[in-house]
Every structure is written in structure tokens, then in C-alpha cells.
Amino acid sequence: MGEDLLLEMKDVVIDGWSDEKWHPIIKGVSLTLKRGEVLGLIGESGAGKSTLGLAAMGFGRPGIRLTSGEIWFDGRDLMKVSEAERQALRGSRIAYVAQSAAAAFNPAHRLIDQTVEASLRHGIKSEREAIEDAKRLYAAMDLPHPETIGFRYPHQVSGGQLQRAMTAMAMSARPDLIIFDEPTTALDVTTQVNVLAAMREAVDKFDTAAIYITHDLAVVAQMADRIKVLRYGEEVEEAETQEMLSHPKHPYTKSLWAVRSIEKPARTSDDHILSIENVTAAYGTVPVLHDVSIRVPRGRTVAVVGESGSGKSTTARVVTGLLPPTEGRVMFNGTALPPELKARTKDQLQKIQMIYQMADTAMNPRHTVRDIIGRPLEFYMGLRGRAKDRRVAELLDLIELDDSFMDRLPGELSGGQKQRICIARALAAEPELIICDEVTSALDQVVQEGILKLLLRLQAELGVSYIFITHDIATVEAIADEIVVMWQGKVVEQGLKDEILSPPFPEYTELLLSSVPTMDPGWLSGAVEARRSLDVAKEAGEA
Amino acid sequence: MTDAPETYSAKEEVGQVRARRTRWERAKIELRKAPLTAWFGMVVIACYVFVAVFAPWLAPYGEADSSFGAYLPWGDGHVFGTDQIGRDIFSRMIYGARNTMGIAFVTTILAFLIGGGLGLVAAISRGWTDQIISRAVDVLMAIPSLIFALMLLSIFGSSIPSLIFIIAVLDSTRVFRLTRAVAMNVVVMEYVEAARLRGEGLGWVMRREILPNIMPPLVAEFGLRFCFVFLTIAALSFLGVGIQPPTADWGSMVRDNASLIQFAQYDLKAGITPLLPAAAIALLTIAVNFVVDWFLMKTSGLRDEV
Numbered sequence: 043m044g045e046d047l048l049l050e051m052k053d054v055v056i057d058g059w060s061d062e063k064w065h066p067i068i069k070g071v072s073l074t075l076k077r078g079e080v081l082g083l084i085g086e087s088g089a090g091k092s093t094l095g096l097a098a099m100g101f102g103r104p105g106i107r108l109t110s111g112e113i114w115f116d117g118r119d120l121m122k123v124s125e126a127e128r129q130a131l132r133g134s135r136i137a138y139v140a141q142s143a144a145a146a147f148n149p150a151h152r153l154i155d156q157t158v159e160a161s162l163r164h165g166i167k168s169e170r171e172a173i174e175d176a177k178r179l180y181a182a183m184d185l186p187h188p189e190t191i192g193f194r195y196p197h198q199v200s201g202g203q204l205q206r207a208m209t210a211m212a213m214s215a216r217p218d219l220i221i222f223d224e225p226t227t228a229l230d231v232t233t234q235v236n237v238l239a240a241m242r243e244a245v246d247k248f249d250t251a252a253i254y255i256t257h258d259l260a261v262v263a264q265m266a267d268r269i270k271v272l273r274y275g276e277e278v279e280e281a282e283t284q285e286m287l288s289h290p291k292h293p294y295t296k297s298l299w300a301v302r303s304i305e306k307p308a309r310t311s312d313d314h315i316l317s318i319e320n321v322t323a324a325y326g327t328v329p330v331l332h333d334v335s336i337r338v339p340r341g342r343t344v345a346v347v348g349e350s351g352s353g354k355s356t357t358a359r360v361v362t363g364l365l366p367p368t369e370g371r372v373m374f375n376g377t378a379l380p381p382e383l384k385a386r387t388k389d390q391l392q393k394i395q396m397i398y399q400m401a402d403t404a405m406n407p408r409h410t411v412r413d414i415i416g417r418p419l420e421f422y423m424g425l426r427g428r429a430k431d432r433r434v435a436e437l438l439d440l441i442e443l444d445d446s447f448m449d450r451l452p453g454e455l456s457g458g459q460k461q462r463i464c465i466a467r468a469l470a471a472e473p474e475l476i477i478c479d480e481v482t483s484a485l486d487q488v489v490q491e492g493i494l495k496l497l498l499r500l501q502a503e504l505g506v507s508y509i510f511i512t513h514d515i516a517t518v519e520a521i522a523d524e525i526v527v528m529w530q531g532k533v534v535e536q537g538l539k540d541e542i543l544s545p546p547f548p549e550y551t552e553l554l555l556s557s558v559p560t561m562d563p564g565w566l567s568g569a570v571e572a573r574r575s576l577d578v579a580k581e582a583g584e585a
Numbered sequence: 586m587t588d589a590p591e592t593y594s595a596k597e598e599v600g601q602v603r604a605r606r607t608r609w610e611r612a613k614i615e616l617r618k619a620p621l622t623a624w625f626g627m628v629v630i631a632c633y634v635f636v637a638v639f640a641p642w643l644a645p646y647g648e649a650d651s652s653f654g655a656y657l658p659w660g661d662g663h664v665f666g667t668d669q670i671g672r673d674i675f676s677r678m679i680y681g682a683r684n685t686m687g688i689a690f691v692t693t694i695l696a697f698l699i700g701g702g703l704g705l706v707a708a709i710s711r712g713w714t715d716q717i718i719s720r721a722v723d724v725l726m727a728i729p730s731l732i733f734a735l736m737l738l739s740i741f742g743s744s745i746p747s748l749i750f751i752i753a754v755l756d757s758t759r760v761f762r763l764t765r766a767v768a769m770n771v772v773v774m775e776y777v778e779a780a781r782l783r784g785e786g787l788g789w790v791m792r793r794e795i796l797p798n799i800m801p802p803l804v805a806e807f808g809l810r811f812c813f814v815f816l817t818i819a820a821l822s823f824l825g826v827g828i829q830p831p832t833a834d835w836g837s838m839v840r841d842n843a844s845l846i847q848f849a850q851y852d853l854k855a856g857i858t859p860l861l862p863a864a865a866i867a868l869l870t871i872a873v874n875f876v877v878d879w880f881l882m883k884t885s886g887l888r889d890e891v
Contacts, residue, residue, distance in 0.1 A: 362782055383781065391784040404775040408797035421783060471783075 047114075048218055048251050049075040049098055054111035056093055056102065056275075067093050067106070069275045077218065078249040082266030082283070084256060084298075086486035090275040091255045095221045098253060099136045100128040116218065133160035137212035141224040143204040147196040154192030157211040166215050179210040182247065183240045202233035206240050213244055220245070222254045226261060230349035230513060231557040238264055238559075239570045257486055259298060260559035263287060264566040271295050283563055298487060306498065308523045308539040311339035314373075315507050316361065316475055321370035323360050330356045331367070331531045336509075338475065343501065343508040345522035345539075347515065347554065353531040354511045358477045361509070362396055375474070392422045395468035399480035401460035405452040411438075411463055412448045418470040437466040441496060458489035465496065469504070477509045482517055494520050515558045519543065527551050619879055626875030633869055637683040644676035649831035656845070659854045666858060668842055677833040678862060685822075685834045686869075689815040692749045692756070696814070697807060700757030704764025705791045708772050719765070722758045730755045731820065738826045748827060752817055756810060763806050767799040801884035808877035812870045819866050835862035 056068040068090045075081050083091045093106060100120030102108055113120040115136065120128060132138075137160070140146040147156060157179070158172035167175065173192075180188035183206040196204060205225055212220050225241065226234040242265060245252050254265045262269055262283075269286045271278040271294070279292045290296045316338040323331040331353050338344045346354045359365040361372055363383035372379045374394070380386050398404035405414055415434045419425040425433055435445040441462040452460055461481060468476050478497070482490040498521060500506065510521055518525060518539070525542040527534040529550045535542060547555065556569055619627075636643060645662075646653075653671040657663050665674040703722075707715040725733075734751055741747040771777065772795065780794050821827030822836025830837065842859040849856020 364778070364782070386784075388784050391782065396779065396782055398775045398779070400775065404779060406774075406776045406794055406798070409793075418783060421785070467779075 046077045047074060048077045048079075048116060049073075050112075050114040051094075051098065052112040052114075054094070054097055054113065055109040056090070056097055057107050057109050058093075059105040059107075064107070064109075066109075067275050068097070070111070071272070071275070071277050072111075073270060073280075075219070075251050075253065077251055079268070080245060080252045080254055080266045082254045082256065082262035082269040083272060084259060084262050084269060085272035085278075086257060086488060089272040091257075091272055092223055094272070095223055095253055095255045096138070098219070098221060099132055099138060101132070130164065133217075134164040134166060134215045135217050136219045136221070137215065137217040139205075139208050139212050139220060139222045139225045141227055143208040143225075144196065144201065146208060147204060149196050152193055152195055153199070153207050157192060157207065157214050160211070161215045164215060172214065176210060176214060179213050179244070180207070182213075182244050183207070183210050184236060184243075185210075200233075202229055202237050205229060205237050209237075209241050209244060213248065213250070216248060216250075218251060220250055220252045222252060222256075222265075224256050227256065227258070231515075231559075232349050232553060234261070234559075235557045235566070235569055238566055241265070242566060258559070259487075260565075263563050264559060271298070287563070306520065306523075309342065310523055310538060311342055313340045314338060315340040315375060316509075317373045318357065318361065319370050319373060321357075321360055321367045321372065323356060323365055323367040325356075325365070329531065331360065333370070334528075334531070334533050335370075336526050336533065336536060338507050338509060339524070340474075341501065341505045341507055342523040343510050343521050344524045344526060344536075345510045345512060345518040346526045346528060347512060347518055348528035348534075349513055349554070351530075352528040354513075354528055355479055356531075357528070358396070358479055358509065358511060361477060362394060388422065392418075392471045393474045394477065395471050395473040395475070396477045396479065397461075397464050397468050397481050399483055401457065401464050401484070402452070404464050405460065405467075407452050410449050410451055411455075414452075414463060415466050415470050418467060422471050433470070437470055440469065440500070441466045442492075456489075457485050458492060461485060461489075461493055462496065465493075465500070469500065469506075473506060475507045475509065477511070479511045480513070481510075483512065483514065490517070497521065515543075515555060527554065615883065622875040623879035626872040626879070629868060629872035630876065633682055633686065633872075636679055637686050640679050640683040644673075644679040646673040646676040648672075648677065648680040648833050650676070656855075658852065659858075665861060666855070668838070674838070674842070674858060674861070677838060678835070678865060680833040681835045681838060681862060682865070684828060684832055685815065685818060685836070685866075688745060688749060688828065688834075689811055689818055692753045692814045692818070693807060693811045695749060695753035696756040696810060697760050697803070699753060700760025700762075701764045701803065702791075703757070704761045705768050705795060706787070707761070708765050708768035709777075709787060709790055709795070711772075715765075718761070722761050725755065726758045731817070734817065734821060735824065735826060738821065743821075743826045743829055745828065745832075748818070748821070752814055752821075756814055756817075760806065760810060763802065764799070767802050768795050771795045771798045801880075805877050805881045805884070808873050808880070812873050815866065815870065835866050838862040 051071065051073045053070045053072055054068055055066060055070050057064040058067045071090075071094060073081065083095065085091050093103070096103065097108060097113060098115075100113060100115070100123075108121060111121070115131065118127070120131075147153070154173060154176055157176045158167075158169065161167045161172045161175075162169060176192055177188050180191055185191050185203055185206055191199065191203070191207075199207065209220075209225070222241070226237050229237060238261065244250075252265075254262060256262050266283050268280065269283050270280040271292070273294055278294050279286075279290070286295070290298075314337045318334060318336040321331055321334045322329070334353070334357060336344065336346070336357065346357060348354050356365060360367050363379065363381065363386055366381035371381070374390065379390060412431070412434055415437055416430050419430050419433050431448075434448065438445055438447055443459065443462060447455070447459070447463075452463070455463065482493050485493065494517065497508065501508065508521075510518070512518060522539045524536065525539050526536040527542065527548075527550065534548055534550050542551065543555070559565060649672065651671045653663065653667045653673065655667060655669055655671045657667040657671070659666050663673050663675065665678070668674055668677070703718050707718045734755055737751045738748065741751070777790060777794050780790050785794075818827055818834075819836030819839075822834050823840045825837070825840065827836055828834040839859050839862050845855050845858050846860075847856075
């Protein structure tokens with residue numbers, strides 16, 4: 043082994059237990075990592091990224107076994123050493139940053155106690171040293187009030203801050219290697235920039251090696267020195283970041299790069315199917331929407347963008363009747379919709395359908411596809427028996443699946459297929475307006491593209507209108523005719539896609555657009571610079 | 586798998602799903618893997634049910650046939666002897682299985698209909714409805730249930746219908762709490778919201794959207810609740826306000842023959858006699874618990890060994 047080689051995995055094979063058999067998850071992947079180097083692992087979900095990342099710590103989740111291969115960490119084969127020895131390495135020399143910091147922190151302990159826990163446990167520092175060091179790390183992570191923030195509990199800080207605190211926790215023992223497992227996936231784009239910048243800086247400063255796992259190419263381009271692409275548990279290709287971005291070799295990698303290729307000219311119409319007029323709404327006494335007005339042209343797509351907490355989903359709840367507004371009204375096809383769900387007629391309910399972000403929770407796990415798609419047919423159109431089955435088959439055909447899916451349960455479908463079934467369920471009601479709430483955010487890029495193309499095709503064929511709620515600007519560019527930018531419960535601007543996406547920008551739109559990572563490895567430093575000069579109230583709001 | 590299709594196709598993402606096994610096939614697989622304790626429990630329960638169903642054919646004498654001498658010893662045509670007014674104890678044990686288990690079963694079902702129904706309504710509607718039902722349940726639970734049952738039974742008289750109804754209402758409080766708690770987790774799911782947006786009524790949401798997803802804990806609770814109801818009825822009968830003579834039932838049989846226990850020093854068998862119905866109660870309770878444990882372990886993924 044070379045002097046500066048930190049981690050070397052040779053032909054690692056990992057099996058997972060399911061269906062009463064062992065199935066290979068990782069089929070012989072090798073990787074090397076030098077000290078201070080950052081390796082990006084990308085691939086769609088199920089590609090084995092996380093499993094490989096955890097294996098680098100010599101760890102397998104329950105139901106997973108490391109079958110063969112070697113994992114050399116700093117001169118030791120983690121496959122061979124004792125469990126005690128592996129545990130001694132974890133936390134002190136190898137650390138892990140999970141996707142959901144909220145779930146990874148114990149809500150019953152203060153941040154600082156959890157930050158220093160690993161250092162104390164491994165006896166690396168005294169308690170006082172560790173606490174002082176933690177405060178320095180908080181400062182390095184660009185957290186507000188680094189002296190005192192550690193004494194808060196996890197629920198008292200925002201998601202972005204928690205993710206940074208978790209990186210500080212991983213850094214506490216000054217490990218040689220940190221595994222970042224999708225650390226920014228759950229964050230808003232505007233928050234993500236800060237977290238990425240802080241992570242990048244900390245990794246550089248302490249010369250830590252890292253494996254950065256993500257499915258977002260643009261993010262990995264900012265973080266990694268080298269990128270390895272995984273698919274079906276096998277390596278597709280590996281190259282230096284710059285090389286990988288400019289000359290991907292494998293067709294699969296090329297397809298990943300080409301994903302954001304849907305182009306759609308923006309069109310509008312004066313015939314408005316829905317108009318939200320001066321709506322103000324509140325959850326209990328907490329005001330969420332302030333004087334929101336949005337108009338949706340018939341047969342077109344209006345994208346509502348903004349970070350979480352900006353009131354996008356609340357707007358959808360007002361339209362569907364789940365949250366009656368305190369002021370204002372919603373006009374649909376020229377008549378005002380009753381604010382309460384219960385007061386709406388079956389016909390009104392039928393004409394507005396909703397598709398959710400998480401297809402997993404949007405479908406009853408105990409109902410078959412036939413029941414899920416069939417129910418609106420039965421409920422609204424009174425179809426039964428064979429007529430219903432025939433229509434379900436037609437709908438399955440429409441969403442590019444076939445009738446072999448009829449008797450499957452949601453658990454037997456992939457993420458993309460689930461979302462398609464949800465689309466079919468919405469279409470079954472023959473609606474005029476479909477509200478899509480972050481429908482592609484939980485999906486891989488290749489699957490996302492499939493869903494977006496499907497939605498566009500359905501709009502062309504059936505003439506339905508969409509309200510497309512998202513925080514992803516690339517998706518908006520692909521699908522929208524008009525864009526509504528929301529911020530803190532207010533509409534910042536509404537207009538045609540091309541107008542909104544070209545300068546001059548209002549301040550918040552500028553911030554939102556500049557936060558979207560691009561494939562350019564130099565983007566992050568540029569974006570951070572731009573943000574500093576923008577001097578936004580974002581951090582104040584977050585703290 | 587490197588030669589996987591380069592063009593994306595939604596259909597092929599999750600390729601072949603094995604044809605779904607029928608319920609019967611799945612049950613067979615589960616049964617084959619069932620631990621010994623579960624088998625023991627199931628066999629015992631099956632025996633009890635068999636005895637209860639075929640009681641008139643199995644029992645050598647009638648339920649209330651008191652044409653024999655009082656306190657006859659074991660043997661001589663009376664396997665377990667006779668009781669204080671000359672009824673065959675073995676026959677009464679067999680009839681007792683039918684009465685005690687039957688009443689406990691009906692009571693448990695009623696408790697689940699009341700508690701489960703209200704629990705679902707409370708979880709779905711929330712707000713005031715939930716507050717009113719939940720507080721009423723709190724009040725009921727604050728009163729020691731055995732004493733409360735004694736009081737109600739002495740007010741309404743201890744007929745079998747009032748016994749069933751009173752115990753069912755008192756036990757439904759526990760069912761209510763469990764149902765409400767597990768249903769709360771399901772109610773927040775988007776598919777329930779989707780059903781409400783579709784305009785579905787309360788009945789559909791309860792039966793089709795929520796109930797299938799909370800069945801495992803409810804089934805387990807049914808087994809445990811059955812044991813408790815069974816014990817409560819036996820206890821009330823022992824106290825003399827439960828099932829009334831001449832109907833045979835294990836609780837009152839313990840009481841009727843309790844005095845025999847002091848004769849154990851002269852005749853061990855006579856001393857054991859009052860313990861026989863108690864043992865029958867204990868055995869069934871243990872058997873049901875074994876089966877429920879296995880079921881819970883299977884459905885909730887709780888494992889003892891890890």
C-alpha cells in the first residue's frame with residue numbers, strides 16, 4: 043500500500059437478505075481513497091451507494107452481510123479485525139453523516155453532548171477540550187452563535203443547522219475519513235448551498251478524506267475530486283470530476299447527464315380555469331398565506347416555486363378545500379368553490395385531483411393497483427365489474443404500464459411506478475386540474491424525466507391543467523408555462539416562464555435561482571460569493 | 586446486469602413479481618415456521634373449542650342433573666366426583682367451557698365493536714368529537730373496573746345479557762385507546778387525505794382505508810382482551826354476581842366447591858377438585874397468550890433473540 047492511501051476496497055461483494063434468500067447488492071466493487079481526497083459516489087437509489095459507504099466503515103446494516111473482498115483502512119483489513127477493533131475505529135477515525143440529521147440526533151440530548159460523545163467515548167479529548175473544540179467546529183461550520191448553539195436541543199435549530207451540527211459531530215474526533223450519505227438531500231436549495239460550503243471548507247481545512255454519496259450530480263460536482271458511478275451494485279465508471287463532467291464515457295452516465303433535456307416552449311391562455319383571489323390563510327392563529335393571488339390558464343402548467351415554509355403546499359390545501367381560507371376565494375371555471383371540503387359537490391371534487399410527493403404514503407399499502415385506480419371510477423362514474431377493469435387497464439396503458447400490474451400491491455412497485463399509479467388514480471377521475479405537489483422530488487433523475495414526459499404527454503392529449511409545486515428549478519424549466527415564485531407566504535412574482543427566468547430578478551428570485559447547483563465544479567465558490575454580497579435575511583429567518 | 590436496457594422503461598423497473606401466494610399457502614408456510622409454544626397454544630385452543638362446541642355429546646351427564654349423591658369421590662362413573670348438590674363435576678366442566686368461553690367471546694366482540702368503532706371515529710374526526718369520547722373513556726377508566734362492574738351488576742341484576750353488556754363497555758375503554766392510538770398513525774397518511782379529497786364518507790375511510798392497516802395490533806389485542814374478559818367473568822362468577830346457577834361456569838364452580846380444599850389432608854383428589862376449573866381457566870389463558878406472542882412477533886417484527 044502506498045504511503046498516503048487511506049482506504050482501499052478490493053472486489054467487495056455484499057449480500058442482502060430478502061425473500062428468504064441472499065441477493066447480491068454489491069457485486070465486486072473496488073475503490074481507493076487517498077488522505078484528504080473526496081470521492082463522490084453517485085447512482086440511482088438501489089444502486090448500492092449507501093451499502094458501499096457503510097461497508098467502508100466495516101459496517102453492514104441488519105440483514106446485510108459482507109460476503110467477500112477486502113476493506114483496507116489505514117493498513118488494517120476491516121473484514122478480518124474483531125468487532126471491538128472496528129468499533130474503536132468508528133467515530134474516532136471514521137465518521138458517518140446521515141441523510142436525515144433530524145432522525146440521527148437524539149431529541150432528548152443537547153447538541154453539544156452529542157457532538158462530543160464520540161471524542162469522550164474514545165478518550166481522545168478531555169470533556170473541556172472537546173467542548174471548546176466543538177464550539178470552534180460550530181464556528182467553522184458557519185453556525186450562528188457558535189458559543190451557545192450547542193446548548194440547544196435538536197428541535198430548537200433548523201434543518202440546515204442540524205445538518206451542519208451533524209458534520210461538526212462527525213469532525214469532533216478529527217477522523218481520517220467521513221462518509222457523507224446524501225447529507226443535503228432533505229434540505230432546501232437555499233439552505234443546501236450553505237451546508238455544502240461549510241462541509242467543503244471543513245473537509246479542506248482538516249484535510250479529511252471523504253466519501254460523498256448522493257444522487258444529485260450537480261452537488262457531487264461541487265464536493266468531489268473524483269466521481270464513481272454505480273448502477274445495480276456494479277461500477278459503471280470512475281474519473282476525475284472535471285473529466286467525468288466533460289467526457290462521460292458510459293452510455294448510462296451520459297443518460298444521467300442528459301436528463302434535464304426536456305424543452306417546452308411556454309404558452310399561455312386567457313381562459314383561466316382556476317383563480318385564487320387574495321387568499322389569506324392560517325393554521326390556527328399562525329398566519330401562513332398573505333393575500334395570495336394565482337391564476338391558472340386552462341390546459342397549461344403553472345409552477346409554484348419556493349423553499350419549504352413558503353406556503354406552496356398550503357396554497358394547494360386551500361384549493362383542495364382542506365384548509366378554508368380566512369379571506370379571499372378560489373374561483374374554478376368561473377364559479378367560487380365552497381371553502382370547506384364538506385360543502386363541495388362530488389362534481390367539484392372530481393374536477394380537481396391531487397398527486398403527492400411521497401407515492402409510498404399516498405397509496406394504501408393494503409389495496410391492490412386495481413382497487414387504487416378502480417375506486418375513483420366506481421365512486422365518480424359508477425363503473426363496476428368488467429367495465430371498471432377495462433378502464434383500469436386503459437389507464438395503466440396510458441401511464442405506460444400494463445394490466446399485469448393490476449393485482450400488485452404498492453410494496454411490489456418501484457418508486458417511479460408508484461408515482462405513475464398515483465397519476466393514473468388522478469386521471470381516473472377525469473379531472474380538469476391536477477395539483478402536483480413535489481411529485482418528482484423523491485425520485486431519481488432518470489425516473490423523474492420519465493414522469494415529467496408522461497405529464498407533458500397527458501397534458502397534450504387530455505388538455506388537463508397542472509399546478510406544479512416544486513423547489514426544483516430544473517423541473518420547472520422542463521414543465522412550466524407560467525411560474526409563481528412564493529416566499530414567506532407571499533407571491534413574489536407570477537409570469538411566463540421565460541420572463542421569470544431571465545433578468546432582472548427580484549431579490550428573492552435571484553437568491554433562489556443562484557442556489558440551484560450547476561454541473562460546474564466552480565459554481566459553489568461563486569454562489570457563496572454571490573450570496574454574501576446579496577446579504578439576505580435568510581439566516582436571520584433560520585435562526 | 587451490465588446489459589440492462591439503456592433506454593428507460595417504466596414497465597421494466599421492477600420486473601417479475603412472483604405470482605402472489607394464496608392465503609392458504611401463506612398460512613401453511615407460517616404454520617411450518619411457528620415455534621413449539623405457538624403450536625401448544627393452538628392445539629389447546631382447538632381442544633377447548635372442540636369441547637365447547639360438542640359439549641352435549643361429550644358430557645356423560647346433563648348440565649344441571651343433580652340426581653346423584655352430594656360430594657361423591659372420584660371414580661365410579663363420576664370422573665371428578667360430584668359437587669355439593671350432586672351434579673357431575675366432569676360434565677359441568679365440559680358445559681362450563683361452552684358457557685364461559687361463549688360469553689367471553691361475545692363480550693370481547695362487543696367490546697371491540699364499541700371501542701374499535703369509537704376509536705376510529707375519534708381518530709378520524711379529531712377535534713371536539715375526539716375530546717368528548719376520550720374524556721368519557723378517561724372517566725370510565727378512572728374507576729376500578731371490577732368494583733364498578735360489581736356495582737352495575739347489582740343495579741341491573743346479573744342476567745347474562747347485562748353481564749355481557751357491562752363487561753363489554755368497561756373493557757371497550759382499553760380497546761378504544763389502542764384503536765385510537767394506532768389509527769392516529771394511519772389517519773395522517775396521505776392516502777387517507779386522498780380518500781377524503783375524493784369525497785369518501787366516514788364509513789369507507791374507517792373500513793377500507795384505516796382498518797386493514799391496523800389489523801395486526803387489534804388481532805393481538807383481541808386475544809389478550811379475551812383472556813381478561815374471561816378472567817373478569819370468572820372472577821365475577823366466583824363472587825356470585827356473574828353467571829348464575831344452574832348454568833355451569835368455571836368461576837362459580839371454584840366457589841361452590843372451594844370448601845373441599847380443606848379435605849386435601851384426608852383425600853388429595855377431593856382437595857384438587859375445586860382447582861380443576863381454575864386450572865382450565867389458567868391453561869386457556871396461557872394458550873391464548875402463546876398464540877398472541879407468536880402473532881405479535883410475526884407481524885411487528887419483534888424478535889426475542891436479537
